[in-house]
Structure formats: structure tokens, C-alpha cells
Amino acid sequence: MKRSICVYCGSSDGVDPSFVELAYQLGESIGSSNCNLVFGGGLRGLMGAVARGTKAAGGHVTGIIPQFLLDREQGDGDTSLFDEYHVVETMHQRKHMLFDKSDAFVAMPGGLGTLEEIVEIMTWAQLGRHQKPMVFASFKDFWKPMESLLSHMSTAGFIHSASRVEPITVHRVEDVVTAVEAGWSGQAPKQGTQQQDLSDKL
Numbered sequence: 001m002k003r004s005i006c007v008y009c010g011s012s013d014g015v016d017p018s019f020v021e022l023a024y025q026l027g028e029s030i031g032s033s034n035c036n037l038v039f040g041g042g043l044r045g046l047m048g049a050v051a052r053g054t055k056a057a058g059g060h061v062t063g064i065i066p067q068f069l070l071d072r073e074q075g076d077g078d079t080s081l082f083d084e085y086h087v088v089e090t091m092h093q094r095k096h097m098l099f100d101k102s103d104a105f106v107a108m109p110g111g112l113g114t115l116e117e118i119v120e121i122m123t124w125a126q127l128g129r130h131q132k133p134m135v136f137a138s139f140k141d142f143w144k145p146m147e148s149l150l151s152h153m154s155t156a157g158f159i160h161s162a163s164r165v166e167p168i169t170v171h172r173v174e175d176v177v178t179a180v181e182a183g184w185s186g187q188a189p190k191q192g193t194q195q196q197d198l199s200d201k202l
């Protein structure tokens with residue numbers, strides 16, 4: 001059975017157009033790999049670009065979006081690119097479904113929503129609730145401040161179970177899927193393949 005990669009990324013384009021292109025390329029790379037894409041179902045910004053890239057490369061796209069965000073994040077975008085599509089009630093349902101349907105998490109450049117989503121996944125790892133690979137796609141060093149912050153918190157002794165919270169950072173789009181697969185095969189430190197349904201545990 002194919003495994004699924006959840007991509008968190010901006011619902012906006014950002015000011016640097018290369019991020020939209022990189023998002024599309026990441027989608028292509030997922031679509032042409034042996035993996036499915038799971039994402040937040042928005043069709044604007046980098047989110048839409050990842051989904052279109054995955055679909056263009058023949059991949060399987062699952063979108064999960066709360067009803068109240070349909071207008072804001074999909075607009076009149078083409079929902080026919082979804083192979084699997086869920087409209088849920090709340091953000092919490094979306095986040096849990098994204099988690100349950102995914103075997104790894106990738107954070108591309110994005111804003112507060114992206115940040116919140118990947119940090120929550122890291123906190124769940126810290127609490128031992130999953131061992132799914134977590135990858136920062138730090139294109140153009142986008143996530144460098146995050147690396148510094150994590151390092152600062154760790155040095156200050158505030159990251160407990162640090163060994164569980166070791167996201168993999170890559171800088172090139174062609175390295176993202178490879179890093180995820182390395183995590184699955186145990187080649188990346190402290191990453192594994194165990195899956196858990198967290199719905200009743202958090």
C-alpha cells in the first residue's frame with residue numbers, strides 16, 4: 001500500500017515567486033514517487049501549487065478542509081484535482097484527519113497556520129504519540145530561524161525528550177521525498193514507521 005506525505009505550507013503565494021514554483025515541483029516529486037499527497041485542501045497559494053504538481057505527475061491527492069474555509073482557501077479553484085476530498089466541521093477535525101491519513105509531515109514555507117501545524121506535530125512526537133518522519137523543506141533557508149529557535153530552546157534545557165523531536169531539514173526540493181523515505185526506513189536518526197491513531201489519545 002502506498003504511504004502518504006502530509007505537506008503543510010502557505011495558503012498565500014508569498015512575495016518570492018520561486019516558492020510557488022518549488023511547491024509545484026515538490027508536488028511533482030510526490031506524484032511521481034510511490035507516495036500520496038495529503039494536505040489541507042486549499043487551492044490558493046503554495047497549497048494549491050503542491051496539489052496541482054502532484055496531480056500533474058499522476059499522483060493521488062487527498063484534501064481535508066473545514067466548511068468555513070471553503071471560500072477563503074479554495075475560492076473558485078478546481079476541486080476536480082482531488083482524488084479524495086473531505087469537508088469537515090472544525091480545524092481540530094481537519095488536523096486529526098491530516099494526522100491519521102499521513103505517514104510523514106513536510107513543512108514548506110508558510111505562515112502562522114503552517115507553523116502551528118508542524119509545531120503541533122513536533123509536540124505530539126515529543127510526547128511519544130507518534131514516530132512519523134518530520135521534514136523541514138528549508139528552501140532558501142526559510143526555516144533557519146526555526147532551527148535557531150529549536151537549538152536555543154534545547155540549549156536552555158526546555159526541550160524534553162529531545163531525541164524524539166528531531167526533524168530532518170533539507171534545502172533542495174529533490175531531497176524531500178528521499179528524506180521522508182529515509183525516515184521510514186530508519187536511516188534517519190530517531191525516526192520510524194510506527195503509526196498510531198491519535199483521535200482518542202490527545
Ligand SMILES: Nc1ncnc2c1ncn2[C@@H]1O[C@H](COP(=O)(O)O)[C@@H](O)[C@H]1O
Nearest residue numbers: 009010011012040110111112113114116
Ligand atoms: N491554528 C491553526 N491550526 C491549524 N491550521 C491552521 C491554523 N491556522 C491556519 N491554519 C491553516 O494552515 C494552512 C496554512 O496557513 P498559513 O497561515 O497560510 O501558513 C491553511 O490551510 C490554514 O487554514
